Amino acid sequence: MYRTYRRAAQLLVFSVMFLIPLLNLYEIYAITGTFYAVNIGRLGIADPVVIFQALFASGSLTAALLSAALFAVFLALLLGRVWCGWMCPYHLLADGAAWTRARVRHKLFRSNAPESLVVPGSLKANMVRYAFLVLGTVAAGAFGIPFLNYVSAPGILSTEAMIFVKERSVSLELGFIAALLLLELCVSPRFWCRLFCPTGAFLALFRMPFTLRVGTDTAGPKAPCCKGNYCSAACPMGLSAFREGNNLLCTNCGRCIDACTAHGGPGRLHFKGFTS
Amino acid sequence: MGSGLKGFLKRVFLHGENPFVDRYATNRLRPPGAVNEERFMALCIRCNRCLEVCPYGSIKRAGWGTTIGTPYVLPEDKACYLCMACCRLCPTGALNPTLRNPEKVRMGKASIDASICYSRLFFDHDVLPDTEGRKIGAICNTCYNVCPLADKAIMLKDNLFPVVLDGCVGCGICVEKCPTRPARAVNVTPAGMGKVDEAGFYFRKARKSYETSVSVNGEARTRVLKGSELLDRKYKIEGSTEPPAFRFPYDVPDSIEDWE
Structure with missing residues (x-):
């Protein structure tokens, strides 16, 4: 998307x-x-x-x-x-x-x-x-x-x-x-x-607390939610997308979110920041 | 301080000269309103906006070395016509953004080489040798005619040959239009080259052109020949029937249609 x-x-x-x-x-x-x-x-x-x-x-x-x-x-x-x-x-x-x-x-x-x-x-x-x-x-x-x-x-x-x-x-x-x-x-x-x-x-x-970033609603998951770990595989910067949305390498490209929804994942990843 | 490797090392290590930014050359100027060369190299972010807005295409981009991407005016190709569009747009102040008056620009200073200037040769020797040794005569004075600040930047001494005055801003229009080839009789020395503390080694080359320019209100003004005196002097100049071999950047028609 x-x-x-x-x-x-x-x-x-x-x-x-x-x-x-x-x-x-x-x-x-x-x-x-x-x-x-x-x-x-x-x-x-x-x-x-x-x-x-x-x-x-x-x-x-x-x-x-x-x-x-x-x-x-x-x-x-x-x-x-x-x-x-x-x-x-x-x-x-x-x-x-x-x-x-x-x-x-x-x-x-x-x-x-x-x-x-x-x-x-x-x-x-x-x-x-x-x-x-x-x-x-x-x-x-x-x-x-x-x-x-x-x-x-x-x-x-x-x-x-x-x-x-x-x-x-x-x-x-x-x-x-x-x-x-x-x-x-x-x-x-x-x-x-x-x-x-x-x-x-x-x-x-x-980067501020209110800056737009990729994250989940629950506080920092330690392990990927699904077996495939599609979000991390999709990240061009090599981040573990499910927990490193706040990393300095993240460009907010949204590939991880797309990958998550495309593979029928739980859809927990989304953009958050000043909007929420 | 001498030249050569030892002199170079001395300048760099004892006098703290920046070896990367001191590159001056005749007929290679910074755009109007540029700060001194060292600051310019630091402030210019190579955004090339000056190059983009220049309506005459005067500003060129340096293509090699540490100056790569920085703007230059090469008056032999295309001179600066002092429209001042570039200064206004410079985002970092490498070109003074408040500069509006073309007369306040100091890009450099023109100097006339008396040994090849047509008017000067004619005045001094009454001859103008062309390639085949014939005498051809012309009072050229193109530089005076094209100068946007005529009588402030350049004047005709005795109404006969051009002399560069203090008001010269170094736009280089005279260089672009000067008809002598292969070398131009008038050349512009960049502004930084004329300052001994800035140019260092390069000042030696520039000194002459800065010393030969005449003060606007100096004695040059008072020695203008007028009236019969001028006519007498002009009559004394020997001419020939051969037209000078000027090269034009366009085809010169032999005849013009509908002209009787």
Whole structure:
């Protein structure tokens, strides 16, 4: 059920990526920018990790900088990491890579066994992710250059889309995205989102008791309710979905809820947060 | 401080110079309203919004090295026409968002190379050698004619040849239109390159262009030839019947329809 909405949202954002420069070609400047920073009318929305780095690298705090990050932080506080699961253009491509990989595994090797992830366990994955984020930010501060921008997958993708629409060419950075997708296809699906993506790691920090999350009504079940454990198998981040809905890795994608209902599960998993 | 490896290490380790951000080159400018280079590299988040709104397509994206993704104006291809659309949109203040007045922009400073400038050659030597050694004559002054801040940024000294004034903002329109090839007679030195404490090593290259610009209210103003004096000077210039070999970016028609 959520899958349809999610795909619609992802495709919408993906097309917006091309639509913004197209509108600008026709001199409509109501919405401008790339996914590093977008302006809709007078509302500025920027990737908070990018702003955080600019603060760190320049050593100065301005109202413009802070207000730009405000909207994304507000969205994360309210709805969790919906940017990652529901909007990020790279996540859509990673979904595609994972789907292709599953198909290949099924057709060629007759294997439906769940993937073994490169860094198993949510704690370890989070440690790698935040080590990468801290390292990048410290390097940004030390050298005065926002290094993490060079590896921001959604930012790069949308910049490339912009260059493609405006100048009918692409630049070198698309190779980075291609390399990531190839690795996801051949080595481990969704390793970038799980282990490195600085934007996702930073957005996950804005989490409050009222933030939207996946959970059950009863307090924390210790074991999966059904034998199949379909919710955990469906989780692209390798979480035990029935109890780790509050984990920093969770993107609120809703796959676990879909899996639960699809397999005729007890349907205990649902979104909760500020609504309930 | 010398150049070479030793000088480089000295600058980095003894003087705390940031080796990643000090990259200046002639005719490679930051968009209007840019803060100094070091802060610009820190503040610019490579969102490319300036590039997107530029109605002239003047702003290009750096494609390699640590500056990858940052905006540059390359006036040899396309100069900045000072519409100030980009400054307003910069989300981090890497371009000053309050800057509206084109005259307050300081992207760089133009400097004229007297050894290849058509007008200058003509004034100094009465000749303009072309590739075959013929004498061709032209008072070009294209730079003066295209300058959006004419008489503030550039003036015709003695009404005969162009001189860059202090008011030059470095938009580079003169560079784009300058007819000399392969090298342009007028080039823009980026603003940061003209400051000794910022540019360090690069200042050596830039110093000349910053020292040769003339103060707007200085003695250059008072030496403008006018009236018969100017005519006398112009009569003395020897010309030839051969038109100069300008290259136009379009086909020049031999005749125009319906013109008698």
